[in-house]
Amino acid sequence: MTSVKPDVERGLGSPTQDNNKPDDNFLNHARQGSEATDSTRHPQYPTDEQGREIVNWHGAEDPDNPFNWSPKYKWLITITTCFISILTGLPAGAYSAGNTYMEQDFGISQDRQPWLTWGTTSWNIGAAVFPLLFVPLTENSGRMSGYFISYIIFLIFLVPSGIATDFATMITTRFFGGGASSVAINIVGGTIADIWKGPAERSVPMSIFGMTSVVGIALGPFVGGAIQTNETTIDWHWIYWIQLIFDGAMLPVFYFVLRETRGDVILARRAKRIRKETGRKAYAKSELESESVLTMVKVSFKRPTKMLFTEFVVFAFTLWVSFAWGLLFLFQSSIPQTFSTNYGFNTFQGTLVQLAISVGAIIGTIINPFQDRLYLASAKNNKETEGKPVPESRLYFSIPGSLLFTGGLFWYGWTSYPGVPWIVPTLAIGCIGLGIYSIYMATVTYLTDAYEKYASSALSAASLGRNAFGAFLPLASQNLFNNLGYQWAASLLGFLALVLSGVPVLLFFKGQYLRSRSPFIAEATFEEGDSDQLGKTNKIERSRGMGGPNGQAKPCDPTIRRKKAGIA
Numbered sequence: 001m002t003s004v005k006p007d008v009e010r011g012l013g014s015p016t017q018d019n020n021k022p023d024d025n026f027l028n029h030a031r032q033g034s035e036a037t038d039s040t041r042h043p044q045y046p047t048d049e050q051g052r053e054i055v056n057w058h059g060a061e062d063p064d065n066p067f068n069w070s071p072k073y074k075w076l077i078t079i080t081t082c083f084i085s086i087l088t089g090l091p092a093g094a095y096s097a098g099n100t101y102m103e104q105d106f107g108i109s110q111d112r113q114p115w116l117t118w119g120t121t122s123w124n125i126g127a128a129v130f131p132l133l134f135v136p137l138t139e140n141s142g143r144m145s146g147y148f149i150s151y152i153i154f155l156i157f158l159v160p161s162g163i164a165t166d167f168a169t170m171i172t173t174r175f176f177g178g179g180a181s182s183v184a185i186n187i188v189g190g191t192i193a194d195i196w197k198g199p200a201e202r203s204v205p206m207s208i209f210g211m212t213s214v215v216g217i218a219l220g221p222f223v224g225g226a227i228q229t230n231e232t233t234i235d236w237h238w239i240y241w242i243q244l245i246f247d248g249a250m251l252p253v254f255y256f257v258l259r260e261t262r263g264d265v266i267l268a269r270r271a272k273r274i275r276k277e278t279g280r281k282a283y284a285k286s287e288l289e290s291e292s293v294l295t296m297v298k299v300s301f302k303r304p305t306k307m308l309f310t311e312f313v314v315f316a317f318t319l320w321v322s323f324a325w326g327l328l329f330l331f332q333s334s335i336p337q338t339f340s341t342n343y344g345f346n347t348f349q350g351t352l353v354q355l356a357i358s359v360g361a362i363i364g365t366i367i368n369p370f371q372d373r374l375y376l377a378s379a380k381n382n383k384e385t386e387g388k389p390v391p392e393s394r395l396y397f398s399i400p401g402s403l404l405f406t407g408g409l410f411w412y413g414w415t416s417y418p419g420v421p422w423i424v425p426t427l428a429i430g431c432i433g434l435g436i437y438s439i440y441m442a443t444v445t446y447l448t449d450a451y452e453k454y455a456s457s458a459l460s461a462a463s464l465g466r467n468a469f470g471a472f473l474p475l476a477s478q479n480l481f482n483n484l485g486y487q488w489a490a491s492l493l494g495f496l497a498l499v500l501s502g503v504p505v506l507l508f509f510k511g512q513y514l515r516s517r518s519p520f521i522a523e524a525t526f527e528e529g530d531s532d533q534l535g536k537t538n539k540i541e542r543s544r545g546m547g548g549p550n551g552q553a554k555p556c557d558p559t560i561r562r563k564k565a566g567i568a
Helices: 024-031 071-106 115-141 143-156 158-163 167-195 198-218 220-227 238-257 263-278 293-310 312-343 347-381 391-395 398-414 423-500 502-516 519-524 539-543 558-565
Strands: 053-055 282-284
Touching: 053 263, 071 115, 071 143, 071 167, 071 198, 071 220, 071 238, 071 312, 071 347, 115 143, 115 167, 115 263, 115 293, 115 312, 115 423, 143 158, 143 167, 143 238, 158 167, 158 238, 167 198, 167 423, 198 220, 198 312, 198 347, 198 423, 220 238, 220 312, 220 347, 263 282, 293 312, 293 423, 312 347, 312 398, 312 423, 312 502, 347 391, 347 423, 391 398, 391 423, 391 502, 398 423, 398 502, 423 502, 423 519
Parallel strands: 053 282
Antiparallel strands: none
């Protein structure tokens, strides 16, 4: 009897998916008809102590392994899933284009309180909560079910928004729509990790995904404003109907283009097929290590919350990125307010100005691969772990990006005068967009590198903060700019941004020291020599689309280590 080695072949337990396509060996044997025996169609796998076969990849070139798919198809999947990220993010901002008309139809006065902003608040509360509850449920079902269930729910809740006759309906439907949208977007990062191996291959795909995360929200007001350009013939409800028609038409396209990419789900399906066709006791490792849904959901809530309040690195990055993300939504109300007052811009003209945020994010996407090159080059000088890039090298571009974000706020505020050409504060908004993108990418990549096995819990903590600020910071926009004036309101935000700009500087110089004192990082670090940072990890982390390398944790009893760290 052969024992299973603890370090499995590439891809087992990684966040990859199943394409349900037999490999070349299976096809060859199928052509031989009835002469192909069970043993030739389904080769024997190593067994564990209980005599169960542990199904794995058929060598390094197994065509079922998503890492081995053709670059063209990988790019097709990447672009398609990033497009899903944009489509599901658009309603977050498109909502604001209908404010004037909702105010009339719903009989809501915006003079003293920004009541309509609660629609944005509701969306972001759903976006904060739903991924913690539902993304772990994709652990056994795979990414395809996660995409399509969340996308269909997203489409369903566009319908009541399109027929809403009262504000209570709008707030309720946006809560569920925002939640479903966030679940779909959360899965995209995992899909990219499924098919692109290692940080070098993932550089450009992850840059594009980061861009779509920002642009999907920033484009929303423009899309909504474009639909409302002829308000005399098109009711504001068409903001949602047109999105529903287009997004719904894309559903069959997504179905035929996408396939399961998650490795442990691929192997589990392969094992089930072997059991059904041969009666052999063959199992994927993920089947034997399955946890109850209740356990997964509990950990999904508990661990990110604990990390947020006990890990300084997580807390600092969360505060930094949350403020930037909150301003992304705050500007959806601030820009129309400023440009309508100073330049007489109508709703659609104001949404054109908001495109500057998207332009800034696109510029950041173009620049980001150079940041990744510096990150990979840092491996040569890593004294902590030889041959492995230094997490702090993820922050090179975020430091000037954060300062550009801060400067853009002062620039925007102190050029918001009627006598100053409109293009001047618009350029400032572009700088703010570039800063938001650089802050977002630095947070995602640094927390992933620093926390490895617990990266998704760290990122979930940051996501909670981002969406919380996105929910409640916009509520302050109207009173803030009315009471302080455009100049000092923007300056107040600029001073806060300046203080938070110290986060990347502090982590750049003291990050190694802070990481060395973290119990979570001590338990989460993988063995040296692991080639891929998004492979084997615990099931809760894999379900969110993040993970660690295709190896084991450092040789220490993990239970003891977790208890010492207070993690278990």
